[in-house]
Amino acid sequence: MKNPRLHDTDGELFCWNARIAADEFIEGYEATGDVRWLESAEHYFSFLLGKLTRDPDGCEGWIGGSIWGTPGRKQLDAYRTDALVGDAILLAPMLRFAELVKADPALAARFSKSADLYVEKARLIGWEKWNARGTYYRDAAGFGSYRMPLHFIDAKTWTWVDTPVVPHSENLNKHSAMAIVMVRLWRITGSVEYRARAEEIMTRLKHLFRYFPEEDRVAWNFWMPHGPHDLVNGKLASWVGVHPNRANYQNEEVTRMVEMYDSGLVFEQRDLQRLVNANRFMMPTEIDAAWRASDGSSDAGRLWTSLARFDETLRHRTLALARRAPPLKQALALAYDENVTAKNLGWRRRFVRDELAVRIFAQSAATGCRARRDGGVARPD
Secondary structure: OOOHHHOOOOHHHHHHHHOOOHHHHHHHHHHHOOOHHHHHHHHHHHHHHOOOEEOOOOOEEOOEOOHHHOOOOOOOOOEEEOOHHHHHHHHHHHHHHHHHHHOOHHHHHHHHHHHHHHHHHHHHHHHHHHHHOOOEEEOOOOOEEEEOOOEEEEOOOOOEEEOOOOOOEOOHHHHHHHHHHHHHHHHHHOOHHHHHHHHHHHHHHHHOOEEEOOOOEEEOOOOOOOOHHHEEOOEEOOOOOOOOOOOHHHHHHHHHHHHHHHOOEEOOHHHHHHHHHHHHHHOOOOOOOOOOOOOOOOOOOOOOHHHHHHOHHHHHHHHHHHHOOOHHHHHHHHHHHHHHHHHHOOOOOOOOOOHHHOEEOEEEOOOEEEOEEEOOEEEOO
Protein backbone atom coordinates (compact mmCIF):
# COMPACT_ATOMS: atom_id res chain seq x y z
CA MET A 1 0.00 0.00 0.00
CA LYS A 2 3.06 2.26 0.15
CA ASN A 3 3.57 1.74 -3.58
CA PRO A 4 3.38 5.32 -4.94
CA ARG A 5 1.70 4.08 -8.13
CA LEU A 6 -1.37 3.19 -6.05
CA HIS A 7 -1.72 6.86 -5.22
CA ASP A 8 -0.78 8.63 -8.46
CA THR A 9 -2.70 6.42 -10.93
CA ASP A 10 -6.32 5.51 -11.49
CA GLY A 11 -8.36 3.36 -13.86
CA GLU A 12 -6.68 0.40 -15.52
CA LEU A 13 -3.16 1.56 -14.60
CA PHE A 14 -4.14 1.56 -10.93
CA CYS A 15 -5.50 -1.98 -11.30
CA TRP A 16 -2.32 -3.31 -12.91
CA ASN A 17 -0.26 -1.87 -10.06
CA ALA A 18 -2.71 -2.97 -7.39
CA ARG A 19 -2.80 -6.57 -8.51
CA ILE A 20 0.97 -7.09 -8.15
CA ALA A 21 0.72 -8.39 -4.58
CA ALA A 22 -2.98 -9.29 -4.44
CA ASP A 23 -2.52 -12.98 -5.28
CA GLU A 24 0.40 -13.33 -2.86
CA PHE A 25 -1.92 -13.00 0.13
CA ILE A 26 -3.80 -16.08 -1.03
CA GLU A 27 -0.61 -17.97 -1.92
CA GLY A 28 0.82 -17.07 1.46
CA TYR A 29 -2.15 -18.55 3.28
CA GLU A 30 -2.15 -21.70 1.14
CA ALA A 31 1.60 -22.10 1.66
CA THR A 32 1.62 -21.59 5.43
CA GLY A 33 -1.90 -21.93 6.84
CA ASP A 34 -1.19 -18.70 8.75
CA VAL A 35 -4.45 -16.79 9.03
CA ARG A 36 -2.59 -13.48 9.18
CA TRP A 37 -2.25 -13.70 5.40
CA LEU A 38 -6.04 -13.57 5.15
CA GLU A 39 -6.22 -10.74 7.68
CA SER A 40 -3.80 -8.76 5.54
CA ALA A 41 -5.74 -9.67 2.40
CA GLU A 42 -8.94 -8.40 3.99
CA HIS A 43 -7.22 -5.12 4.87
CA TYR A 44 -5.77 -4.72 1.38
CA PHE A 45 -9.00 -5.63 -0.40
CA SER A 46 -10.83 -3.07 1.72
CA PHE A 47 -8.34 -0.48 0.49
CA LEU A 48 -8.95 -1.54 -3.13
CA LEU A 49 -12.72 -1.45 -2.79
CA GLY A 50 -12.39 2.02 -1.30
CA LYS A 51 -11.07 3.18 -4.68
CA LEU A 52 -14.28 2.23 -6.52
CA THR A 53 -16.33 5.01 -8.08
CA ARG A 54 -19.59 4.95 -10.06
CA ASP A 55 -20.24 5.42 -13.75
CA PRO A 56 -23.19 7.52 -15.05
CA ASP A 57 -25.47 4.47 -14.65
CA GLY A 58 -24.46 4.01 -11.02
CA CYS A 59 -22.32 0.89 -11.64
CA GLU A 60 -19.08 0.61 -9.70
CA GLY A 61 -15.64 0.26 -11.20
CA TRP A 62 -12.05 1.39 -10.93
CA ILE A 63 -12.65 4.40 -13.18
CA GLY A 64 -9.90 6.71 -14.43
CA GLY A 65 -7.87 7.71 -17.41
CA SER A 66 -7.81 5.21 -20.24
CA ILE A 67 -4.64 3.18 -20.73
CA TRP A 68 -5.14 3.95 -24.42
CA GLY A 69 -4.36 7.57 -23.60
CA THR A 70 -0.83 6.92 -22.36
CA PRO A 71 2.14 8.57 -24.17
CA GLY A 72 2.48 7.50 -27.77
CA ARG A 73 -1.20 6.67 -28.10
CA LYS A 74 -4.34 8.69 -28.73
CA GLN A 75 -4.88 11.77 -26.57
CA LEU A 76 -7.75 10.85 -24.22
CA ASP A 77 -7.43 13.28 -21.31
CA ALA A 78 -11.04 14.41 -21.82
CA TYR A 79 -12.39 10.94 -21.03
CA ARG A 80 -12.64 8.48 -18.16
CA THR A 81 -13.37 4.77 -18.25
CA ASP A 82 -12.94 1.53 -16.38
CA ALA A 83 -11.53 -1.62 -17.96
CA LEU A 84 -12.68 -5.21 -18.17
CA VAL A 85 -9.23 -6.51 -17.27
CA GLY A 86 -8.85 -4.03 -14.42
CA ASP A 87 -12.03 -5.32 -12.81
CA ALA A 88 -11.05 -8.94 -13.43
CA ILE A 89 -7.54 -8.89 -12.00
CA LEU A 90 -8.72 -7.32 -8.74
CA LEU A 91 -11.93 -9.33 -8.34
CA ALA A 92 -10.25 -12.71 -8.95
CA PRO A 93 -8.10 -12.81 -5.78
CA MET A 94 -11.07 -11.60 -3.73
CA LEU A 95 -13.09 -14.55 -5.01
CA ARG A 96 -10.31 -17.01 -4.18
CA PHE A 97 -10.33 -15.56 -0.66
CA ALA A 98 -14.09 -16.11 -0.52
CA GLU A 99 -13.76 -19.68 -1.78
CA LEU A 100 -11.19 -20.59 0.86
CA VAL A 101 -13.27 -19.00 3.61
CA LYS A 102 -16.52 -20.67 2.61
CA ALA A 103 -14.84 -24.10 2.50
CA ASP A 104 -13.60 -23.88 6.11
CA PRO A 105 -16.09 -23.35 8.98
CA ALA A 106 -13.38 -21.87 11.20
CA LEU A 107 -12.50 -19.28 8.56
CA ALA A 108 -16.16 -18.63 7.78
CA ALA A 109 -16.83 -17.75 11.39
CA ARG A 110 -14.20 -15.06 11.12
CA PHE A 111 -14.30 -13.81 7.53
CA SER A 112 -17.74 -14.65 6.11
CA LYS A 113 -18.91 -11.03 5.96
CA SER A 114 -15.96 -10.06 3.77
CA ALA A 115 -16.30 -13.22 1.67
CA ASP A 116 -19.96 -12.47 0.95
CA LEU A 117 -19.09 -8.88 0.06
CA TYR A 118 -16.45 -10.00 -2.46
CA VAL A 119 -18.84 -12.41 -4.14
CA GLU A 120 -21.49 -9.71 -4.44
CA LYS A 121 -18.99 -7.19 -5.84
CA ALA A 122 -17.84 -9.75 -8.41
CA ARG A 123 -21.45 -10.42 -9.44
CA LEU A 124 -22.31 -6.73 -9.79
CA ILE A 125 -19.06 -5.53 -11.36
CA GLY A 126 -17.83 -8.54 -13.28
CA TRP A 127 -21.15 -9.95 -14.45
CA GLU A 128 -24.04 -7.47 -14.29
CA LYS A 129 -22.16 -4.35 -15.37
CA TRP A 130 -20.35 -5.75 -18.39
CA ASN A 131 -23.47 -7.59 -19.56
CA ALA A 132 -25.51 -4.40 -19.30
CA ARG A 133 -22.93 -2.52 -21.36
CA GLY A 134 -23.34 -4.94 -24.25
CA THR A 135 -19.63 -5.62 -24.64
CA TYR A 136 -19.88 -9.44 -24.59
CA TYR A 137 -20.00 -11.11 -28.00
CA ARG A 138 -21.00 -14.73 -28.68
CA ASP A 139 -20.61 -16.08 -32.21
CA ALA A 140 -22.68 -18.74 -33.98
CA ALA A 141 -20.30 -21.51 -32.87
CA GLY A 142 -20.73 -20.53 -29.22
CA PHE A 143 -17.33 -18.91 -28.72
CA GLY A 144 -17.31 -15.80 -26.52
CA SER A 145 -15.20 -12.66 -26.16
CA TYR A 146 -15.44 -9.10 -24.89
CA ARG A 147 -15.18 -5.92 -26.91
CA MET A 148 -13.59 -2.73 -25.67
CA PRO A 149 -16.10 -0.28 -24.11
CA LEU A 150 -18.64 1.10 -26.55
CA HIS A 151 -18.88 4.34 -24.54
CA PHE A 152 -16.51 6.45 -22.45
CA ILE A 153 -17.32 9.01 -19.76
CA ASP A 154 -16.91 12.73 -20.42
CA ALA A 155 -14.60 13.83 -17.60
CA LYS A 156 -16.29 17.22 -17.20
CA THR A 157 -19.98 16.32 -17.40
CA TRP A 158 -19.73 12.71 -16.20
CA THR A 159 -22.07 11.59 -18.95
CA TRP A 160 -21.69 8.83 -21.54
CA VAL A 161 -20.21 9.71 -24.92
CA ASP A 162 -19.33 7.54 -27.92
CA THR A 163 -16.01 5.77 -27.56
CA PRO A 164 -13.06 7.73 -28.99
CA VAL A 165 -11.25 4.47 -29.89
CA VAL A 166 -12.18 1.56 -32.14
CA PRO A 167 -14.13 -0.88 -29.88
CA HIS A 168 -12.53 -4.05 -31.23
CA SER A 169 -12.14 -7.34 -29.36
CA GLU A 170 -10.03 -7.25 -26.22
CA ASN A 171 -6.72 -9.10 -26.10
CA LEU A 172 -6.82 -12.78 -25.12
CA ASN A 173 -5.15 -12.17 -21.76
CA LYS A 174 -8.05 -9.89 -20.84
CA HIS A 175 -10.72 -12.40 -21.85
CA SER A 176 -9.02 -15.12 -19.81
CA ALA A 177 -8.78 -12.85 -16.78
CA MET A 178 -12.56 -12.40 -16.70
CA ALA A 179 -13.07 -16.11 -17.41
CA ILE A 180 -11.34 -16.85 -14.08
CA VAL A 181 -13.72 -14.48 -12.29
CA MET A 182 -16.58 -16.42 -13.87
CA VAL A 183 -15.23 -19.88 -13.02
CA ARG A 184 -14.64 -18.86 -9.40
CA LEU A 185 -18.14 -17.42 -9.16
CA TRP A 186 -19.42 -20.76 -10.47
CA ARG A 187 -17.38 -22.81 -8.01
CA ILE A 188 -18.65 -20.66 -5.13
CA THR A 189 -22.31 -20.26 -6.12
CA GLY A 190 -22.98 -23.24 -8.39
CA SER A 191 -24.69 -20.94 -10.91
CA VAL A 192 -24.18 -22.48 -14.36
CA GLU A 193 -24.46 -19.14 -16.18
CA TYR A 194 -21.01 -18.26 -14.86
CA ARG A 195 -19.60 -21.63 -15.90
CA ALA A 196 -21.02 -21.21 -19.40
CA ARG A 197 -19.37 -17.81 -19.78
CA ALA A 198 -15.98 -19.19 -18.70
CA GLU A 199 -16.36 -22.11 -21.11
CA GLU A 200 -17.29 -19.88 -24.04
CA ILE A 201 -14.22 -17.71 -23.52
CA MET A 202 -11.73 -20.48 -22.87
CA THR A 203 -12.93 -22.80 -25.64
CA ARG A 204 -12.24 -19.95 -28.04
CA LEU A 205 -8.72 -19.62 -26.64
CA LYS A 206 -8.22 -23.37 -27.01
CA HIS A 207 -9.54 -23.27 -30.58
CA LEU A 208 -6.90 -20.65 -31.42
CA PHE A 209 -4.02 -22.96 -30.52
CA ARG A 210 -1.48 -23.42 -33.31
CA TYR A 211 -0.20 -26.98 -33.23
CA PHE A 212 3.43 -27.93 -33.89
CA PRO A 213 3.45 -31.71 -34.39
CA GLU A 214 7.22 -32.12 -34.34
CA GLU A 215 7.37 -31.33 -30.61
CA ASP A 216 3.67 -31.95 -29.88
CA ARG A 217 3.36 -28.38 -28.61
CA VAL A 218 1.12 -25.36 -29.10
CA ALA A 219 1.34 -21.58 -29.38
CA TRP A 220 -1.33 -18.91 -29.65
CA ASN A 221 -1.50 -15.21 -30.45
CA PHE A 222 -1.84 -12.17 -28.22
CA TRP A 223 -4.91 -10.99 -30.16
CA MET A 224 -7.13 -12.57 -32.77
CA PRO A 225 -10.14 -11.12 -34.61
CA HIS A 226 -13.49 -12.54 -33.58
CA GLY A 227 -16.44 -10.51 -34.86
CA PRO A 228 -17.27 -7.96 -37.55
CA HIS A 229 -16.19 -5.20 -35.15
CA ASP A 230 -12.60 -6.39 -35.67
CA LEU A 231 -12.57 -5.18 -39.29
CA VAL A 232 -12.08 -1.45 -39.82
CA ASN A 233 -12.14 -0.19 -43.41
CA GLY A 234 -11.38 -3.69 -44.59
CA LYS A 235 -8.36 -4.12 -42.31
CA LEU A 236 -7.86 -5.89 -39.00
CA ALA A 237 -8.26 -3.58 -36.02
CA SER A 238 -5.09 -4.86 -34.32
CA TRP A 239 -1.96 -6.89 -35.05
CA VAL A 240 -1.81 -10.68 -34.91
CA GLY A 241 1.04 -12.65 -33.37
CA VAL A 242 2.70 -13.83 -30.18
CA HIS A 243 3.64 -10.74 -28.17
CA PRO A 244 7.26 -9.91 -29.07
CA ASN A 245 8.26 -8.44 -25.68
CA ARG A 246 5.64 -9.14 -22.99
CA ALA A 247 6.29 -12.74 -22.02
CA ASN A 248 4.09 -12.59 -18.93
CA TYR A 249 0.87 -12.44 -20.93
CA GLN A 250 1.11 -16.08 -21.97
CA ASN A 251 2.36 -17.03 -18.51
CA GLU A 252 -0.85 -15.63 -17.04
CA GLU A 253 -2.98 -17.31 -19.69
CA VAL A 254 -1.36 -20.67 -18.94
CA THR A 255 -2.07 -20.22 -15.22
CA ARG A 256 -5.72 -19.64 -16.10
CA MET A 257 -5.83 -22.68 -18.37
CA VAL A 258 -4.48 -24.77 -15.50
CA GLU A 259 -7.23 -23.44 -13.23
CA MET A 260 -9.86 -24.33 -15.83
CA TYR A 261 -8.36 -27.83 -16.02
CA ASP A 262 -8.42 -28.07 -12.22
CA SER A 263 -12.08 -27.00 -12.32
CA GLY A 264 -12.91 -29.83 -14.76
CA LEU A 265 -13.61 -27.52 -17.68
CA VAL A 266 -12.48 -27.26 -21.32
CA PHE A 267 -8.94 -28.63 -21.06
CA GLU A 268 -7.76 -32.22 -20.81
CA GLN A 269 -4.42 -33.75 -19.89
CA ARG A 270 -3.29 -33.77 -23.52
CA ASP A 271 -3.78 -29.99 -23.74
CA LEU A 272 -1.70 -29.30 -20.67
CA GLN A 273 0.98 -31.74 -21.77
CA ARG A 274 1.29 -29.74 -24.98
CA LEU A 275 1.72 -26.60 -22.89
CA VAL A 276 4.46 -28.37 -20.93
CA ASN A 277 6.10 -29.36 -24.20
CA ALA A 278 5.86 -25.76 -25.42
CA ASN A 279 7.52 -24.39 -22.30
CA ARG A 280 10.30 -26.95 -22.54
CA PHE A 281 10.78 -25.93 -26.18
CA MET A 282 11.08 -22.31 -24.99
CA MET A 283 13.55 -23.10 -22.21
CA PRO A 284 17.26 -22.29 -22.69
CA THR A 285 19.94 -24.78 -21.78
CA GLU A 286 21.66 -22.33 -19.44
CA ILE A 287 19.61 -21.01 -16.54
CA ASP A 288 20.63 -17.37 -17.16
CA ALA A 289 20.09 -17.46 -20.92
CA ALA A 290 17.08 -15.89 -22.65
CA TRP A 291 13.95 -17.93 -23.19
CA ARG A 292 12.29 -17.89 -26.60
CA ALA A 293 8.63 -17.21 -27.36
CA SER A 294 6.23 -20.13 -27.65
CA ASP A 295 6.35 -19.98 -31.46
CA GLY A 296 10.09 -19.29 -31.56
CA SER A 297 9.58 -15.84 -33.10
CA SER A 298 11.40 -13.81 -30.42
CA ASP A 299 13.14 -14.06 -27.06
CA ALA A 300 9.97 -12.98 -25.23
CA GLY A 301 9.55 -16.20 -23.28
CA ARG A 302 9.64 -17.21 -19.65
CA LEU A 303 9.01 -20.10 -17.30
CA TRP A 304 5.33 -21.05 -16.95
CA THR A 305 5.47 -21.84 -13.24
CA SER A 306 1.88 -23.09 -12.97
CA LEU A 307 2.97 -26.18 -14.93
CA ALA A 308 5.61 -27.17 -12.36
CA ARG A 309 3.47 -29.89 -10.80
CA PHE A 310 3.08 -31.66 -14.14
CA ASP A 311 6.74 -31.82 -15.15
CA GLU A 312 9.85 -32.38 -13.06
CA THR A 313 12.08 -30.30 -15.34
CA LEU A 314 9.81 -27.27 -15.07
CA ARG A 315 9.51 -27.78 -11.32
CA HIS A 316 13.30 -27.90 -11.04
CA ARG A 317 13.53 -24.60 -12.90
CA THR A 318 10.78 -23.11 -10.73
CA LEU A 319 12.68 -24.02 -7.56
CA ALA A 320 15.93 -22.69 -8.99
CA LEU A 321 14.18 -19.40 -9.76
CA ALA A 322 12.71 -19.29 -6.25
CA ARG A 323 16.11 -19.77 -4.63
CA ARG A 324 17.43 -16.74 -6.48
CA ALA A 325 14.61 -14.46 -5.24
CA PRO A 326 14.95 -11.94 -2.37
CA PRO A 327 14.69 -13.64 1.07
CA LEU A 328 10.99 -13.07 1.79
CA LYS A 329 9.82 -14.01 -1.70
CA GLN A 330 12.15 -17.00 -1.61
CA ALA A 331 10.66 -18.21 1.67
CA LEU A 332 7.12 -17.87 0.32
CA ALA A 333 7.91 -19.61 -2.97
CA LEU A 334 9.67 -22.54 -1.30
CA ALA A 335 6.87 -22.94 1.25
CA TYR A 336 4.32 -22.91 -1.58
CA ASP A 337 6.22 -25.63 -3.40
CA GLU A 338 6.43 -27.79 -0.28
CA ASN A 339 2.87 -27.37 0.92
CA VAL A 340 0.89 -26.86 -2.28
CA THR A 341 2.78 -27.96 -5.40
CA ALA A 342 4.35 -31.06 -3.88
CA LYS A 343 0.98 -32.22 -2.56
CA ASN A 344 -0.67 -31.84 -5.97
CA LEU A 345 1.87 -33.44 -8.30
CA GLY A 346 0.42 -35.14 -11.33
CA TRP A 347 -2.81 -34.79 -13.23
CA ARG A 348 -5.45 -34.91 -10.51
CA ARG A 349 -7.83 -31.97 -10.88
CA ARG A 350 -7.67 -29.92 -7.69
CA PHE A 351 -11.25 -28.66 -7.65
CA VAL A 352 -13.06 -31.71 -9.03
CA ARG A 353 -14.66 -34.28 -6.74
CA ASP A 354 -16.59 -36.22 -9.37
CA GLU A 355 -14.72 -37.00 -12.58
CA LEU A 356 -18.06 -37.64 -14.30
CA ALA A 357 -18.68 -33.90 -14.07
CA VAL A 358 -15.63 -33.04 -16.19
CA ARG A 359 -16.56 -31.16 -19.38
CA ILE A 360 -13.89 -31.45 -22.09
CA PHE A 361 -14.24 -29.45 -25.28
CA ALA A 362 -12.73 -30.98 -28.39
CA GLN A 363 -11.57 -29.27 -31.55
CA SER A 364 -13.27 -30.25 -34.78
CA ALA A 365 -12.41 -28.90 -38.21
CA ALA A 366 -16.09 -28.95 -39.17
CA THR A 367 -17.71 -27.55 -36.04
CA GLY A 368 -15.07 -25.71 -34.07
CA CYS A 369 -14.91 -26.48 -30.34
CA ARG A 370 -17.81 -28.34 -28.86
CA ALA A 371 -18.50 -30.83 -26.11
CA ARG A 372 -20.11 -34.20 -26.60
CA ARG A 373 -21.45 -35.42 -23.28
CA ASP A 374 -21.67 -39.12 -22.59
CA GLY A 375 -22.87 -40.06 -19.14
CA GLY A 376 -22.08 -36.57 -17.88
CA VAL A 377 -18.60 -36.47 -19.38
CA ALA A 378 -17.76 -34.22 -22.31
CA ARG A 379 -15.54 -36.34 -24.50
CA PRO A 380 -13.48 -35.52 -27.61
CA ASP A 381 -15.17 -36.24 -30.93
